[in-house]
Amino acid sequence: MAGVYVAVACGAFRRYSTYRAATVAGVVTNSVFGGILASTMLALWHARPGLGGYDARQAVTYVWISQALLMTVAVWGGGFQDDVQARFRSGDIAIDLYRPVDFQGWWLATDLGRAGFQLLTRGAVPLVLGSLMFELALPLRPLVWAEFLLAVLLAVVVSFGVRFLVSVAGFWLHDSEGVRAAMTVLSMFFSGMLLPLALFPGALGELARVLPFSAMVQLPADVLLQRRTGHSLVTLYAFQLAWAVALLGLGRVAQALAVRKMVVQGG
């Protein structure tokens, strides 16, 4: 049975690998934004060295890691979401529901395949370009990179959980565009994509640290910057895993409620 999901994931990987021009264009865009945001961080850390416990080099590295994660973790939304939304509109979603595979598992598999491809292209290439343009604080030990990859995997699952809930909202709203736009903003802001969460003041910072979005960018970046090691690293994984399980579970409940309500038009 697991073979099906592996095949689905591989298929998604290969599907994304055919969008060559889009991938090149995306890598350029990530690198341009990385360069702009890294410069603003340098200016900020020039005024306040050591802000938030980062030195200037780590702050610039943080920007490039977040650019590498933007598409991989789908902080913007997208990935399987585009496909599911189109299928809601066309009614094809009914076919997906009576396939002899798990609905949620199917889409999770496609999203992991997509994330794998985007990590290798839109993740890795801007990071390499960034390290050519700026002095980055990247670790040399392979183990840290392995720990980072595990955190990225969990980040993708958490992000999937959030996006799945937004998509299922389409059962009730017919069009989840509005919810999706709101979620995009929350996730860009609270994931640490725009600014490290350490720079958020007081209660806003506390809130950002407990929301699932922090598992998407801030925590994987912390792992690669070696700000979380040993016991602290284990609690980081536990936090990510807890949100992943909670969101996937919530998604299943929402899906079950939605299916009971659904009416398929014949024709």
Next chain:
Amino acid sequence: MVERESLAARAGWAVRSWWLIAGMWARSMLTYRTSFLLGLAANVLITFLDFAVLILMFRHTRQLAGWTLAETGFLYGTSSVALGGANLLVGSVSGLGERVRSGTLDTMLIRPAPALAQLAAERFSLRRLGRLVQAFVVLGWSLTALDLRWTWDRVLMVPGLLLCGVVIFCAVLVGCSCVQFWWGDAAELQNSVTYGGATLLQYPPTVFAKEIVAGTVFGVPLAFVNWLPALYVLDRPDPLGLPVAFEFAAPVVAVLCVLAAGLAWRTGLRAYRSTGS
């Protein structure tokens, strides 16, 4: 229809076509009034979070590369008004690649209205006003917060700057979209120029390496949208040490940009071959 109409008459017809098509889309959207108002409110709030990042940065420092929050707010406001205005007017052009692929561009070419006007007005969305509203609020705040002696020339410079900025961004949007005549999948490439450019202009020029600033003066001329005129309004020295004339050159640059974009559009349209299916 053999005799050619005057340029003014053709431009007038293009504007009128845009207005009619955009009006049609706006009316169809306003039918769902609550949905529209909610969407608009969400759009304003969403773009405010963007500015919230700047406020958070300035909580940790009084100056960023020598510029205060009010001055940076002026840059943010002007950059966002320019991009927001251009996006409202011609933002739909970026869907060109999709139309080339699906073959729906052909429909536009046989209708008796200019194709560029149709493309720019297609799926016109009043929700895009959200970004513009937010940008004007930030700009208005920065104007009151700025510690400046407002002389007449400075006051007049602000609307002139906004107008030229919108025109320059319109030209950049159209010009970059023309790449999609040849390279349909690369729609995102233009995001790095438009959204990337607007983000660049939201921060003080002193934040960036001199080569990057020079690139926006002599390459893609985005520096004329707000950086150069803002130096005059805010009475700040030019980091590149360019002649003062550059600070007033925005109208000339805007005209040149429009000509370049027009040339790109014509070249692209000539090179276009329908899929024939």
